[in-house]
Structures are given as structure tokens and as C-alpha cells.
Amino acid sequence: MSNFWVFGYGSLMWNPGFDHLRSEQALLRGAHRALCVYSWVHRGTQDRPGLVFGLDNGGACRGMAYQVAEDIWPDTLDYLRAREQTTMVYKEHWHNIELESGEKVQALVYMVDHDHAQYAGALPVERQLEIVNGAVGKSGENPEYVINTASHLEEMGIADSNLAWLAEKLKAL
Structure with a gap:
């Protein structure tokens, strides 16, 4: 069995874009999901950033964990780097996560870089x-x-x- 895992907390949860052996909900302790990155490429531009x-x-953050076969891990890692590291706003880290089944594994996660120009920090939901x-x-559209x-x-x-409040407001606009 492969020991290569990827933890998804945003679009990787619903659009991983890579083959995997299995997926399972998982918990990452020590970090939380936040709309804290100005998007200059995928959901905005430098002139009109998204989030x-x-x-x-x-x-802590609940998300999805994906187990990747060893033979496709190098290609998967290349894909993830091309997708997630376009402007290097994230840092690759290996963190312990707990799968919903109770199994503990190490997974690749993308943590925001606080020193990067795209780091937005904690913004009020109205902003x-x-x-x-x-x-x-x-x-696509932010x-x-x-x-x-x-x-x-x-x-x-x-x-x-x-996030639920924000999504409802966006649907109404």
C-alpha cells in the first residue's frame, strides 16, 4: 500500500484532478481553513484579485485525504506543484492527519506563506x-x-x- 497522501481543504476536496487509490475525510490539527489568500491567477488577477x-x-481543519499510488506519485506531485505553486503563495509541508477511519498518516499539505504578498490574513466576511x-x-469565477x-x-x-453566510450572499447577488 502507498504511503503517499495529499490533504485537500479547498477545491482539492471537490476537484482533486489526480488519480488516487482511495479518499477519506480527515482531520488536520494545528491549522485551519481560511479565505486568506489573494488569488492573482486561478480566481482573480493582480489588477482584480479574488480570494x-x-x-x-x-x-484544526477537516478536509479530504487522498492516497496516491507510488508509481504515479512523481506525476501527481508535479501536477500539484503546477496547480498550487503558481505564485509560490503556499509552502509544502508534511503533516500528520487522522483519517475518519482512525488511521493516522502523513500527508502533503499546502500551508499559506505569511510573508508572501498574496497573504490576506484574517479579513472580515463583509470585506x-x-x-x-x-x-x-x-x-473561473471566484x-x-x-x-x-x-x-x-x-x-x-x-x-x-x-463561509455559509458568504455563500448565501454570493448566491443572492
Whole structure:
């Protein structure tokens, strides 16, 4: 069995884009999901940034873990780096996660780089709404990304009242 795991907390939860042996809900301790990254490529531009999720320090995050076969791990890692490291706003880390089944594994996670120009920090939800609404990048509209992530978290039984509020406001606009 492969020991290569990837932890997804944003679009990787609903659109991993790579082959995997299995997927399972998982818990990462020591970091939380936050709309804390200005998107200059995928969901916005430098002139009109959007907002995307990052893993920021503190708390805990429930997401999806994907086990990747050893023989395709190098290609998967290349794919993830091309997707997640376009502007190097994330740092690759290996963290212990706990799968829903109780198994503990090490997984590759992408943590936000606090020193990067795209790090937005903790923004009030009203400001998040202003930034997300109308932003578009090469991967599509920013509101779609936020609404899809909120929807998938809800399907997974993960409560996030701020994200739910934001998604409802975006749907109404």
C-alpha cells in the first residue's frame, strides 16, 4: 500500500484532478481553513484579485485525504506543484492527519506563506464578499469557487457559519 497522501481543504476536496487509490475525510490539527489568500491567477488577477482558501496556523481543519499510488506519485506531485505553486503563495509541508477511519498518516499539505504578498490574513466576511464578488481568473469565477467549497463542506457535515453566510450572499447577488 502507498504511503503517499495529499490533504485537500479547498477545491482539492471537490476537484482533486489526480488519480488516487482511495479518499477519506480527515482531520488536520494545528491549522485551519481560511479565505486568506489573494488569488492573482486561478480566481482573480493582480489588477482584480479574488480570494481563495489557505491553511493558516492554529486550530484544526477537516478536509479530504487522498492516497496516491507510488508509481504515479512523481506525476501527481508535479501536477500539484503546477496547480498550487503558481505564485509560490503556499509552502509544502508534511503533516500528520487522522483519517475518519482512525488511521493516522502523513500527508502533503499546502500551508499559506505569511510573508508572501498574496497573504490576506484574517479579513472580515463583509470585506471577503466585496473581494470575491466579480473576481474571475483562469480557473473561473471566484463566487463559484466559494459556493462550491461551502456546498461540499455542508455535504461532508462540516459547519462553517462564516463561509455559509458568504455563500448565501454570493448566491443572492
